[in-house]
Amino acid sequence: MKDERQRDGLVDILLVEDNPADVNMLRESFRESKIGNELHVVNDGERALDFLHQRGAFTTAPRPDLVLLDIGLPKMSGLDVLAEIKADPDLRRIPVIILTTSESEEDVFKSYDLHANSFITKPVHLTQLFELLKTIEDFWFGIVKLPSR
Amino acid sequence: MPERGIPQGKRRTREQDAGIQRQIAFATDLFYGDARMRTLLESLAEGIVIIDSSRTILLVNAAAENMFGYRREELIGKPHAILIPERLREIHEEDQTRYFAEPRIRPMGALLDLVARRRDGSEFPVEISLSFIESENGILVMALVSDITVRKRAEDDLLAANTELQRSNRELELFASVTSHDLQEPLHTITSYTELLAHKYREKLDQQADAYMHYIVDAATHMHLMINDLLAYARIGTRGKPFEPVAMDAVLGLALNNLRKSIEESGATVERGELPEVDGDGVQLTELWQNLIGNAVKFRKKDMPLQVRISAERRGSEWVFGVRDNGIGIEPRFFGRIFEVFRQLHPREEYAGSGMGLAICRKIVERHGGRIWVESAFGEGTSFFFTLPVRGIDHER
Structure with missing residues (x-):
């Protein structure tokens, strides 16, 4: 619920990304963001599902308000993770944004077929990335009404 | 009973021999009695082998001699099995029995791949069509054999x-x-x-x-x-997507729309002639126009307004499309090379790009069965032309 999110003033974002350089870059960028956020990072698909199901090493993990999901992940691809999230009645309401280097139309189709909430190709340039994260925050935590947790 | 299907088999009885001689004489008279018919059969490229219900060869033509490597006197009177590889004789025999029980005309191609045996034991693939004649001496089967090696x-x-x-x-x-x-x-x-x-x-x-x-x-x-x-x-x-009818007017419109910003910024005027419908991949043809017109915009003269003229003209069985501009032009010595992969004529600081645009154009045009070329007077503009087949004409590719 929005109230709950406002209580600690933080939104929880789960980033599923295996490339440490990208993780670091996004962390840096989110740090500059106006909206208070807690960025949780897991580096493969299985851990992402453990996090979401609050099991294994993640029993105390919060339920994220937003998932940023890469496609090219070790073990389990991002699309597999997406499929599982969207097939789960408990998890499917969490907005999932595919954030990937891929510009392939096939990945776009597959993602939306699996009910991704949006598909974003990682911008090449830093200023574009800053802008993108600001837009994500403005839209998902400013404009959009999210379901209660 | 005559021996069936076994070459050089047990001796026939005298009576059987005489019967076979009669059949041979009968078949020879039937097919080669007439000189014109004989000439015809002897001049055929296909081998002819005629057998009777005892599977004895009664007649062969010249082509069959050549194909199998026997002289005809070596074949006539012999079981036809000598023309079949040993490993296949049994199967063949069953097939033959069925055929004689219920003879019908079997056209070429109705049979499976068959293999025949030459005199020296080597094998070659054949196609055989069978027809039959019901004579007073029983059924004669005529095999028309083609070597399909x-x-x-x-x-x-x-x-x-x-x-x-x-x-x-x-x-x-x-x-x-x-x-x-x-x-x-x-x-x-x-x-x-x-x-x-x-x-x-x-x-x-x-x-x-x-x-x-x-x-x-x-x-x-x-x-x-x-x-x-x-x-x-x-x-x-x-x-690529399968070809379907594409209105070149419409895909040109899409391309111009995609380029709207740069066309407006450059102050270019685009003159459009009437364009036909072609068979093609609409997405790729849009990209083709976009690359060619985009090139005109990119390589315009800085000191005069850009004019682009788009045309189509029918020449025989193909359409010739043109994109003409009044830009900086291309030196003739580069006419061929500009369509190569990663080919750029200008330093990247002056004209950005990957050098793939025209290579992509050429590949699209060639996929559509056309050609692309350039004409230019250096310093006075460039004209790109490409051809596409006219719809509804059977084009040899």
Whole structure:
């Protein structure tokens, strides 16, 4: 619920990304963001599902308000993770944004077929990335009404 | 009972011998009694073998002699099984029995691949059509035999080439998807971290460092563009859509719309002639127009307004489309090379791009069965032309 999110003033974002350089870059960028956020990072698909199901090493993990999901992940691809999230009645309401280097139309189709909430190709340039994260925050935590947790 | 299907079999009785001699004489008279018919049968490229219900060869023509490597006196009166490889005789025999029980005309191609045996024991693939004659001496079967060694080899080669093509297409697709994902990622990292470095340490580094970082980002960005365009080029063949009727007017409209911003900025005027409908891949034809018109915009003269003229003219069985501009032009010595992959005539600081645009154009045009070329007076403008087949005409590809 929005109230709950406002209580600690933080939104929880789960980033599923295996490339440490990208993780670091996004962390840096989110740090500059106006909206208070807690960025949780897991580096493969299985851990992402453990996090979401609050099991294994993640029993105390919060339920994220937003998932940023890469496609090219070790073990389990991002699309597999997406499929599982969207097939789960408990998890499917969490907005999932595919954030990937891929510009392939096939990945776009597959993602939306699996009910991704949006598909974003990682911008090449830093200023574009800053802008993108600001837009994500403005839209998902400013404009959009999210379901209660 | 005559021996069936066994060459050089047990001795026939005298009575049987006499019967066979009668059959041979009968068949010879029937087919070769008439001189014109004889000439005809002897001049055929196909081998003719006539047997009776005892599977004894009664008559062969010249082509059959050549094909099987026997003289005809070596064949006539012998069981026809000597023309069949031993390993297949049994199967063949069953087939023959069925045929004699219920004879009918079997055309070429209605049979499976058959193999015949030459005198020296070697084998060759044949196609056989059978017809029969009901005579007062019983049923005679006429086999028309074609040696299909050459065709078969061509078919096998074609099949092998096809399999290889499919394999290499699959490999290309795999390569392409690896390219789009895996090769882009390190480039991303190089670009974004160099920029982060510039962003965070702006005051601590000097001007020269800024220039170096600019070069790194510039090179990485260019490589990103090249990879994407190479991918697009590779996929023209593998990802193309099946051809359907495409209104060239409509796809030109799409292309102009995509280019609207740069056309407006350059103050260009585009003059459109009437364009026909062609068979093609609409997405690729849009890209074709877009690349050609985009080129005109890019290589315009700075000191005069750009004019682009688009036309189509029918020449015989093909349409010739033209994109003419009054831009900077191209030197004739480069006419051929501009369609090559990664070919650029100008330094990148002056004209950005991957050098793939015209290579992509050529590949699209060629996929559509056409040709593309350029005409230009250096300094006075450039005209690109490409052809596409006129719809509804059977074009030899």
